[in-house]
Amino acid sequence: MNDIVATLGLIGLSNGSVIALNAIALTLIYAAARTLNLAHGDVFALCSVMTMTILRAALWDVVATPLDLVVWCAIAGLATVVFGMLLSALIEALGFRPFRGGSRLAPIIATLGLSFALYQVSLIWAHALPTYSTGDHRSVPGLPEVPIVGVPAILPAIDVLHALGINSVGSFQLRDLVLIGVAVLVALAAQVMLKRTRIGRAIRACAQDPIAAQMVGVNHNGTIRAAFAIGGLLAGIGAFTFTVAKEMPVGSHGAESGLMAFTAAILGGIGNPIGALLASLLLGVFSAMTTYFLDAHWTPVFIYLLLVGLLMWRPTGLTAEDRGGDLNSISNEIVVLDRRSLLRRQPKLLLLVLLVALIAFPALAEAEPYRLPVANSFLIWIILTLGLTIVVGMSGVLDIGFAANFALGGYVSAYLTAPAMAWRAGFLPGIPDAVFVMALAALITGVVGVIRGLATSRMRADYLAISTLALGLVGHDLIKYLSGVGGISAIPAPRVLGQPIASPLAQYAILGVIVTVIVLAAIRLQNSRAGRALAAIREDEHAAAAFGVNIVTYKTAAFFIGSAIAGLAGGLYASVTSYVDPELAGFHISVMALAMACIGGAGSAAGAVIGALAILLIDRVAIPTVGRLVENSLYAGFSIRELNYLVFGMALYLSLLSWRRQASGVEGKADHEPWDPDQMLTVRWWTGLPGRLAGAFNHLGLSLAHAGHRTRAFLDRNVFDEGDGA
Known part of the structure; x- marks a missing residue:
């Protein structure tokens, strides 16, 4: 021994x-x-x-x-x-x-x-x-083996x-x-x-x-x-x-x-x-x-x-x-929308446009019914992003392990409905109603969110973010080791009042109603007293506490609400796709959701919807379309899908950089903000888009070209200002 x-x-x-x-x-x-x-x-x-x-x-x-x-x-x-x-x-x-x-x-x-x-x-x-390696190594001449x-x-x-x-x-x-x-x-x-x-x-x-x-x-x-x-x-x-x-x-x-x-x-x-x-x-x-x-x-x-x-x-x-x-007195605000933005000033108009598009989409996709399941996945991702927006945007808590809530909700739904779970027959005969399943998935995930919130209540800023990442990875590993790496399949379609909802159109209608309700509730929360308290915490925790805001209570409440919404999204995902696996809690899922929240401007329900649609359209529409063009014009075997990590990473970084420049006043007036939604609705914005893209790539190229120069420059520069002693 x-x-x-x-x-x-x-x-x-x-x-x-x-x-x-x-x-x-x-x-x-x-x-x-x-x-x-x-x-x-x-x-x-x-x-x-x-x-x-x-x-x-x-x-x-x-x-x-x-x-x-x-x-x-x-x-x-x-x-x-x-x-x-x-x-x-x-x-x-x-x-x-x-x-x-x-x-x-x-x-x-x-x-x-x-x-x-x-x-x-x-x-x-x-x-x-x-x-x-090249050369002959076995019985077949010229074969590199x-x-x-x-x-x-x-x-x-x-x-x-x-x-x-x-x-x-x-x-x-x-x-x-x-x-x-x-x-x-x-x-x-x-x-x-x-x-x-x-x-x-x-x-x-x-x-x-x-x-x-x-x-x-x-x-x-x-x-x-x-x-x-x-x-x-x-x-x-x-x-x-x-x-x-x-x-x-x-x-x-x-x-x-x-x-x-x-x-x-x-x-x-x-x-x-x-x-x-x-x-x-x-x-x-x-x-x-x-x-x-x-x-x-x-x-x-x-x-x-x-x-x-x-x-x-x-x-x-x-x-x-x-x-x-x-x-810690520094603001926790990350990429909250500027007040001049259309998403801030006219959210009702934008949401009305999105609602009309939501209602009209089934008629537009009637000739291509395979698009409805894709739209259903879009709606589930929007629900997940709305949950993260409440945690990140409204309360200023950077939760990098948020996908664990998504996976937990999916596994709760799978354990309650999958035929492979014979142990539930003793107390849940038959397949339970979807309302009960989704409510339980949201409740359990929300309670776990409260535990995570209380465990990290004393932490601030980057330490809090790292703790959420660690807890998210713990959740991923626990799901993988306790439930197996193969996941759970053959999950039945959701049942409402005993009737299975297996039609993609019916599922689309239910998901659309759920998204609408959550968006309206998020807007109501943002404009309520609790929403103003969360905004105060996001801006300055010390000042908020001085005015009587209970920091721990409101942050824990944000964890509960955001986690419950993510658990609901996971339960819906399991029922709609009939499959869950531990990768739902993967780090890449958390990053995708964070990119969606950042692109739309964390802190706005309308922004969460816009950000989710932007990332999903890039992933599901733009990349496959460009991929087909590139693959046909270059050479066989190349897939632009291999650049997914680069696309999502740069989308996250550039969206954050864009909002940071606007928040710091770099761009000046709203008329000169290149990515302001108000300007995106004008003809002038679209005619000037090629020039802005060229300028952005030129700026990136200059940054890369001068990286070596910056490195050499600091080596020659005294760390202390000239004339001052150590």
């Missing part, structure tokens, strides 16, 4: 060192920027792909000398580090700089969109790499413990020792940098009190840029080490990949590299133990719950240097 524990400890230290290589960079960036970078995991992953690309091109199927290995490793390492710095600087320029001085939630959403775009880049990059996986082995396969004469414990390879050694060196170097250099002291000053730091001469913006560049450098070092040691690139991408590292950063103390290292090693050992003694499936659940527990215990951080609560 002792040998097993010792072996698991060694495995955990090796795995923990990988977490540490990511967490150390993440804690430095967070210390300076005071907002989590959800795209950092993609930087780490893309850096590992860069290393793999260079080493595979140079060393695969080649007999290399030790000198060749050293030279190419040096080239790959240098290229990876530079690439990591440039990519991290680009994320700062696109995801943080445009939103600085506003809501702390805006960069989280922006980096979330960039994370999806970078994930798409990694898929395209991996697809472009050769997957088979040997797959290329990872990178060539560079480190010798040496068991360190056996070489030292220790045979009672399991294997501990040289590559594991290299990972641990590099993690320790990186942590020590980062600690020395923070203590002994001017840049390090500036980062520590910004971590403790950014306002006081600026008063004594610290260039806050320059410090943030420096922290991102250093974080990219450390990500490059970590990714290169991982790829060489494991002989394969990092397999995890996206915001989820950074949660483990953020847990280590919180546990070790924000801005404390040594603490991040020790916490990462502890998490690695804990993960190895739970994987062996329990089940590997439960390890991420325990880690996510640990993160939420840490933030519940100390919602402003675990160290004295982490004073995130000082910034």
Whole structure:
């Protein structure tokens, strides 16, 4: 037993060192920027792909000398580090700089969109790499049959413990020792940098009190840029080490990949590299133990719950240097509509137009009846977006794990109606009425939303957003492991008064009525006393509390209402499509719903409908149409559907950037706001659309072209203002 524990400890230290290589960079960036970078995991992953690309091109199927290995490793390492710095600087320029001085939630959403775009880049990059080596390897001449996986082995396969004469414990390879050694060196170097250099002291000053730091001469913006560049450098070092040691690139991408590292950063103390290292090693050992003694499936659940527990215990951080609560007076408003917008001034007119379209659609689609099921899915997505709008737009709570409510409602409906659920026959003979099923799905999901709201009631801003993401992933994992990955099929159509509603037209009518009722109720809520209280909380929690608003009560109520609506949408989805699976709680569902809410302007029921329709039309109509044109004009085998992550990521980012520019007055008067709905109804707006699109792409191209210049510029710029002492 002792040998097993010792072996698991060694495995955990090796795995923990990988977490540490990511967490150390993440804690430095967070210390300076005071907002989590959800795209950092993609930087780490893309850096590992860069290393793999260079080493595979140079060393695969080649007999290399030790000198060749050293030279190419040096080239790959240098290229990876530079690439990591440039990519991290680009994320700062696109995801943080445009939103600085506003809501702390805006960069989280922006980096979330960039994370999806970078994930798409990694898929395209991996697809472009050769997957088979050339040459004759078997009996068929000229047939490339040997797959290329990872990178060539560079480190010798040496068991360190056996070489030292220790045979009672399991294997501990040289590559594991290299990972641990590099993690320790990186942590020590980062600690020395923070203590002994001017840049390090500036980062520590910004971590403790950014306002006081600026008063004594610290260039806050320059410090943030420096922290991102250093974080990219450390990500490059970590990714290169991982790829060489494991002989394969990092397999995890996206915001989820950074949660483990953020847990280590919180546990070790924000801005404390040594603490991040020790916490990462502890998490690695804990993960190895739970994987062996329990089940590997439960390890991420325990880690996510640990993160939420840490933030519940100390919602402003675990160290004295982490004073995130000082910034909570900043507005939580994300992308709430401008008052001059048509969606604000004339929502009744717009909703009347949408209602007429809703009623007229079946007649227009009579010749193509297959469009009705598609329209039904549109209406279900609109219901889900309306629920998220109440949580995000009205109360200012960024819920990134909202899809768990959607899946829970679907599974409640499936468990109550599916024929495979024989256990319900004892107390629910026959198929229960749809009204009862949907009400129970909404109630159960709403109660779970209340629990989530109470669990996160002490958290603010980005910590609250990360907690909702972690709880959403916990919900996804629990559904997957308790109900199976295959989902539940053959769910019967909804029954009302004993009659099945199987016709797509009848389902469309019912869904249309439900959408109309929820929209009217949301408008009523927004204009009520409770809606004004939620708006006050969104704008400034401290001011709202000073005027007697019960923050916890109203936020919990918003969680209940939004979650119940999402549960209703999930129950309707299960009944209409006859199938549910754990992917309904997937992270991509939450991001799609968030993109819908942001595009329409979170905080408006009409905006939620418009945003949902915009994203769904892009996904279900525009992309397939463009795909057919591109596939016919380019080459067979290409599918524009492969760019879905890029489309949704950029839609989320650009919508947030557009609303941010309008809110800050960048565009000036309403007549000059390029995406104002009032102007979209005029001929002048449509005639000027090509020029605006060209300008937008030109602006994006300039940003990309000058990313390297910005990175070099900050290296030459003193972190402290000229003439001021440290």
